[in-house]
Amino acid sequence: MSLRLSLAGLVTGLSIAAASPVLAAEGAPKPPAQNWSFSGPFGKFDQAQLQRGFKVAKEVCASCHAMSLVKFRNLSQPGGPGFTPSQVAALAASYTNIKDGPNDSGEMFERPGRAADAFPAPFPNEQAARAANGGAYPPPIDMLAKARTYTRGFPTFIFDIFTQYQEQGPDYITALLTGYVDPPKDFPPLLPGQNYNSYMPGHLIAMPKPLNDGQIEYPKGPDGKSPVPETVEQYAKDVSAFMVWMAEPHLEARKRMGLQVMLFLALFAGLLYFTKKKIWSRLPEHASKH
Secondary structure, rough: OHHHHHHHHHHHHHHHHOOOOOHHOOOOOOOOOOOOOOOOOOOOHHHHHHHHHHHHHHHHHHHOOOOOOOEEEHHOOOOOOOHHHHHHHHHHHHOOOEEEEEOOOOOOOEOOOOOOOEEEEEOOHHHHHHHHHOOOOOOOOHHHHHHOOOOOOOOOOHHHHHHOOHHHHHHHHHHHHHHHHOOOOOOOOOOOOEEEEEOOOOOOOOOOOOOOOOOOOOOOOOOOOOOOOOOHHHHOOOOOOOOHHHHHHHHHHHHHHHHHHHHHHHHHHHHHHHHHHHHOOOOOOOHHHH
16 A cells, blocks of 8 residues: 555656646746736737747748748737738748649649748658757747746745736746857766757757847838847847747737726626615615624
8 A cells, every 4th residue: 555655646746747847847047037018917019029029930930940820811910910911911922832732633732822821830740840950849839938937936926916927938938049158167068969058947958049149130210220129139039929929819809808807897796786785775674684
């Protein structure tokens, strides 16, 4: 019996450890909390930031990572980057290798993209992706902002309940993209295909540093200059915000609906209170005490 209980405890412990955020288990530093326009119950996406983040994702991330859950037309829907339908159609048509079919001959063929198409994956399958990346699999990034998290610890998580803080994912992604530094002198030598990252659990990551200052040219303002700096930090924040939108494109509608529900419940509670008072006021005083 004791052996059976020990095995059960071991399995339970392993299950809890597997369900816990890996950052806490590996002792990696906590990512710095960033300021996000979409945080809090009244938060909204910054359209300009989403457009910049899409540019980073398209020019850098999409060469290895899939984002096939997002369709071109989503870019013009309310609450998103705010591209026009004509811009979306032109963007979709720039992808000339969308696989379709079969045709009348029973063969698959390639055609230009349409607004209803999903973003094409850079590799046909996981095996091809691993073969092209030294055995490492680049995960899809369309849900990554929801899949990555970390423990903020006590007493921060208590305040998070009241502030509705849910930005652990973009905080972690931003920190990861900016966390490429030279390893400490006492760190074991890196093997081929390994890179050191301050915020990666275990500090080893297969993905090489993807961003560099001045790598991506942002749209210029009337003065001929970009309204934001073209730095690794800015690129990381912009693409992290875009990844949050990909993971939850209806975030603004959800928050708006939540606010309306809370206002309705408050009004409904008030009506119930005054209804109760009016009904009970008609009863004799001694009856109300019983």
